[in-house]
Each structure stands twice: as structure tokens, then as C-alpha cells.
Amino acid sequence: MALTDERTALARLAVVTLLAGAGAGLGGMGLALALHFIQHLAYGYSLDAVIGAESFLQGVSAASPLRRIVVLAFCGVVAGAGWWALYRWGRPLVGIRKSVQSPAQTMPLPETTIHALLQIGTVALGSPLGREVAPREIGAALAGWLSRRAGLSPDEARILIACGAGAGLAAVYNVPLAGALFVLEVLLGTFSLQALLPAIATSGIAALVAWIGLGDEVQYPVMPFEISPSLVVWSVLAGPLLGLAAHGFKRVSAVMAERAPRDWRLLPWNLAVFASIGLLAIGFPQLLGNGKGPLQLSLANDLSLGFAGGLLLLRVLVTLAALRAGAKGGLLTPGMTIGALLATVLGCLWTIAWPGVPPGAFALIGASAFLAASMNMPLTAIVLILEFTRVGQDFLFPLIFAVSGSIAADRLCAMTFRATSREPAAVPTGSRP
Template sequence: MSVQPNAVPFTLAWRFWVVVLLVGVGAGLAGGLLTLLLHLVQDLAFGYHDTSFQAGVDAAPWWRRLLVPTLAGLVAGLGWWWLRGPVSRRLGPMRGVSGAVWTPDARMGLRRTVLDGLLQIVVVAMGASLGREGAPREIAAALGSRLGELTGLTDDQRRLLVACGAGAGLAAVYDVPFGGALFTLEVLLGSLALPVAIPAAVTATLGAVVAWSIVGDAAVYAVPPFPTTGAAVVFAVLAAPVCGLAAVGFVRLVTWSRGPRPTGWRLPVATTVVFAAIGALATGLPELLGNGKGPTQIVLDGDGPVLVLAALVLLKPLATVASLRAGASGGLFTPTLATGALLGALLGHGWVLLWPGSPVGAFALIGAAAFVAAALQAPLAAVVLVLELTRVGTGLLVPVTLAAVLGVLVARLVEPRSTTTAGLLEPPTPPSGRKPSLE
């Protein structure tokens, strides 16, 4: 959907801009508080303190790697059975961000979305192979929908607020204000027009700044500066098509995961069995647990045996889609980034034998950019998100941008859908038959 420019000066739509500010602040609070909850549950679940999740899982005994995910599956199944059953009958069905953006009234139930988000965070903290960004994105988007409804804004304005809230939630949880804004524009709205760019930028920036006061301002991944080399540029050209095609496979798996899912008593059974299987694999491959931040940091550091990387690049996306198909909910961004980084590092290990000159971590970053861009169908957002998450500077800007663009071009030749639109119906035509506007 492309949201059209506003014909009314911004200063006249004062109610809209008040809600824009409130959504940005709400997104920052949601992102910061949910991050604290995530860390608390992780510490309790795996018994570690003052270290990273990956280090804590690595140090945990094998039985804990099996038991915690199994319990997470039971909690997930019972929780979503309750939300999709008794709660849904009382508060109405759940609607995600993409569905709300494509729906004329853009309504998302705030109370139900908050409950769903809390459950997502708890399950991810206990080792689910899903992204933690899903919860703050959806809560902030639902806040935008609700505030827009309370203040009597138009349907088109509410749709914009839903998208801005989602981008601001992403910005808050990962400290990526520019990437969050571009996610709103390129992925959710499909427009870079000024009337949508300004509210997207305002909400994403506010979300990131407010979250700083709760969780601080630090890069998600610690990465040394990587210079651009001939080896990196040529690698980007050759690896991007491979990553693009791999992303197509991932998008199709995500489409499958959004098909018919277990209901009733089958839901907790399915999630418990799937999460227990992931936990069993994690007894020997602890990097499989969690949203993927751990293995991404490993390959950006240039570490990890090749056989382990090969196993993870196959098992990580399979664990994610199996969790979704079993009935769980969660974000896809971090697992997507992790899969791309693992694939880039795996290809990079072979490339350094042919053309030394760049560390494996640089190739992992290039692979991540190509894979994320192809999976989201959003090259600009992918480049900015990768650079903001790592704060690597502009040293790899040329190969990262080249890989993102080529990855999208190759993917679109085969698959027009993205992980955002996979499994969704075509957006309905507005009731008036006219194009959406912000008037």
C-alpha cells in the first residue's frame, strides 16, 4: 500500500501530531520495559548473571537447555490457546501489524496485543527461535491504532500511525532510529513521500531516545571497523544472488508457517513437542536457542567452526518456522539477520581461500545485508539497519549496499512476497474506491 501525500498543511492537523508524539514515547517505553523483562526471564531461566545470553546458555548444563525450551513450549501453547480462545471471544480476534496496515479501519485491540506481546517476550527469553522485536512493534502499533480511534482521526491517518508505531517499536528495542523509520516507509507503507516520512522519523527517533533512558544506548553487535577491499566487493557481487535465493526459500517457509495451525488442545501439545525438539538439538548446539543474536555475534567476530555454521544455517530458520507453524508468535527480523550472517560467514570461509584480504566477519555482514534485504524486499532499510545495529561505520558501505540491492533484484525475479507479506491476502480496496490519503 502506498500512502499518498497530505494535502493539508501539517500544522493544521494538530491532533494527528499529538498522537504521533505519544506513539513515539509509548514505543520507547514498551521497547525499554520489554527488554528489561526479557533479560530478567533469561537470567532466571538459564541461571546466569552479568553476561550475554549466548554465554549463559553455553555454560548451562545440557538438561537445562532441554528443560527450559520444553517449558517454554508448554507456556506458549497454553498462553496462546487462552489468548486465541477465551480472550478472543471476549476482546475480539487478534490482528497483526501488517493486517492492520492493509485493513481500512486499521484497528488493533490494545489489551489483547499487550498480553500477546508479554507472552512473546517470555517465550523468546526462554529460548524460542523468534525475534524479540515482534512484541514492542505490535504494542506500539496497537497504541497508535487506539489513540487514533480515541482522537477521531481518519482511517488513513490511523493506518499511518499503526505503521509508525511498528517502526518506532523496532527502533526502540534495537536502538535503530533511522532503520526503524525506513522499515515503516519501505516495508510497511511502500512510500518515501514527505508527509509519511516525517511522522515515521519522529516516532522512530522518539522511540529510540526514550528507550535509552531505560536500557542505555549501545550497539546491539560489537564489531570492529571493516575496510572496503576488492575481495569484499567481488564477494558481495557473487554472494548476493546466493543469499537472495536462500531468502526466497525462507520467505516460502514463512508462508507455509502461516498456514493452518493447531487449535484447542492440539496447540499446547504441538508447541511443547516442537520446542522440546529444539531443546534436544540445543543440548549439542546451544547457538540454536534464542532469537539469533548469539550466533550472529559469533560470526561477526570471525569465530565458529565451519561445520557448526553449516548446521546452524539450516537449523536456525527451520526452528523459527517450525515454532510459528506449531502456533507460537514472535518477530522474524533477528532470525532473518542471523541466517544471513551465518550464510555469509559460511561462504566467506571458502572465499578467503581464494582471495584473502578481508576477515570472515566482513563477509558475514555482507551476507546479512543481502539476506535481510531480499527477505524484506527493502534494500534501503536493510543497509541502514545493518549499519546501525553494528555501528561499523561506512567502511563496508559499498559492498553492503551492493549486496542488498543485488539480493533484492534476484529475489524479486522469483518471489514477489516478503516475510512481512507472506501468507497474507491481497489488501482490500478502500470502501470509497479512492486512493488512501492523510487528509
């Protein structure tokens, strides 16, 4: 009898794992197709194909300046009114981490779906935030619902919710290994066999399902980069600098998100911020969207030192401004973009003394190192870059060197801040202790 019950429980877990992976794949595919459709409609390019050869950056660059301003102003209205209405009349949202820590805190499906659609819609219209949180939330919410329906134990539900989130990431970016690693390294903090098997299964299934509508495409095709002593030495030296920058960005972005309004002020804040981004986009269309365009330019050696530096400052500014206004979205692609632009600047300066390395190689390493420190996921960041670009395995050496230095600098900054914040306030001279 006990053996039968165990088999039944195992079969139930297997079915939920299969359905969670398939559901996350369909959800990620649907959100990605919706993103492309809105982009094409808003900026009037490639209207005959949802998935076309023309990139978002090409589409917004070809759009008139007036159209960019109007679309971004409309984006501000959608963001402000949409999230205000969701906070005002919807049930409280539950984040992925909270649901993973305590499966009893369920992610409400209707509100989570609306939240995800708002993220996808605003990113498609030009918000500088990332699109990866939306499919993760859909995957996690669906996995939680399936776990409750199947009567899984709290520990099993916890793992499946995390797996649903990783599967959503795997589906939308075609990164099954990184999706599984994200579950293990970031959400669960364990590489146990109990978590490893469903993580790999759900992410693999989700990526395969998403191929139906998105295809087996490489997100960031790059030219073959050769490993050189100059690049290796640069990666060792630049890693800590990228980690310091990532730590600062992480702290400031968290403060901006905490100070964002959650009431009627969302509308004027978002309208003002996104209209301003639209004005900036007259001269810098690369600022629109989650950052994929400028990241591609960095990897393709298409940015000069001066333009990369200017774009870096503006990119950080608009990302922080969007968070302060109360817009929601991820920081994965924005973080990679900021890291790539910063590395391009550092790399161009480096080649003055030691030439021979293309800027795209610096950008690739910088994107990984900045992402690793800004999101506290060194292993996932390395694998993500490999799956994003399918660069040669030899490139692992400078990637690992830079990521190691970046993580070390980030952890050192965090330890220093905690130690400083715990120190008692200094007693003024002449007063009693």
C-alpha cells in the first residue's frame, strides 16, 4: 500500500512537472509574440510578419521623431493608469521569491497575468526595462496553481514554482540550461537531485515548446572572437571595476523602485518620464526598449568610444527614471546592456596601450560580469551568455576571470556596507557616552 502511494505521488509530480514546463513554454511564447506584434504596430515596421528580419532598433530608427514621442507618451499613460488600476482594484501581487519561500502565499493568476501583460506592453512600446520577469511570473503562477490542484506537498510545490519561473526564462530567450541554473542558483539555492531533475525537465520542455512560435534562434549572433593575452589580462583587471559599478547600480535601482508611487501619482510620473524618454529618443533611438539594440551594436563592434560613453550615461538614467516612476520590468537585458557599454568604454581605452582586441569581445565579457554581480548569479550569467551568443568554449576563460572579479568586488562592497551600517553613531565630543 505504501509503495502504491509513493508511486502515485511520484506520477503526480511527474505530470505537474510536464504540464508546468509546457505551460511556461506556451506562456513565454505567447508573451514574446505579443511583444513583437505591439512593437511592429506601434512603430509601423514589418507589419506583414510578427517575427521578421527587421530588428526593433531598425524599426524605431526608421520611425519619425514625432511618432517616437507619441508612442512613448502613450506608453506612460498605459503604465501609469494600468498599474494604478491594478494596485487599486486587484488583489495584492505576490512575487516569485515570496511564493517560493512560502507556497501558501499564492500568486493570483488574473492579477499576475495583467501585471505580466503590462510589462510586455510597456517594453514593446519603448520602456527601458526588461521583459524577462513577465514570463517568469506566468510560469511560476501556473506551476503554483497546478501544484495546488495536484495536492503536492509544500516542498514539492516550492520546487515546482521555482521551476516554472526558470522555464519561463528558458522559453522566452531559448536558454534551457540557464533557465535551470537560475532555478538552482538564484531561487532555490541548492543543486540537490530533488531540485535538479525538475529544473532541467521544465526548462527543456519550455524551450522546445516555445520553438513552435519563436524558432530555435540565437538571441545575439556574434563573430568568432579570438582569445589573446591582452583580453585575458583585461578581463582580470576589469572584473572588479565592473563589479563595483554593478553593485552601485543594484543599490540605486533598488532605492528608485522602493520610492516609486503606488497610487494616482503613477499616471503623472510615468507620463512625464516616458515622454522625456521619447524626447531623448529623437537623437538616441537606441534608448528605446529593453536594451537589446545597443547590446547588439556593442557585440558587433559598431560603437565608438564617445558614443558608447554617452549612450551608457543615458541608458542608466532612463532605466533608473522608469523604476522611480513606478514602471515594472526586469533588469536582465538592461544590466547586460549597461555592462556591455561600460566594457566597450574600458576596452577602447585599454586598446590605446595594448591594441588588437575588437570592442565586441570586451562588450561580451562586460555584459556577463555586470549581470553576474547585479543579479547575484555568477554561474547563470556565464551560461546565459554562452547560450545567448553560442560563442566558442575557449571564451570561458576570460568570462570566468571577469565574473570572478566582479562577484568578489560586489561581495566586498556588500560586506563593507553591512559592517558600516552596524557601527554605532559617533558620540559628539564633550557629551556623555
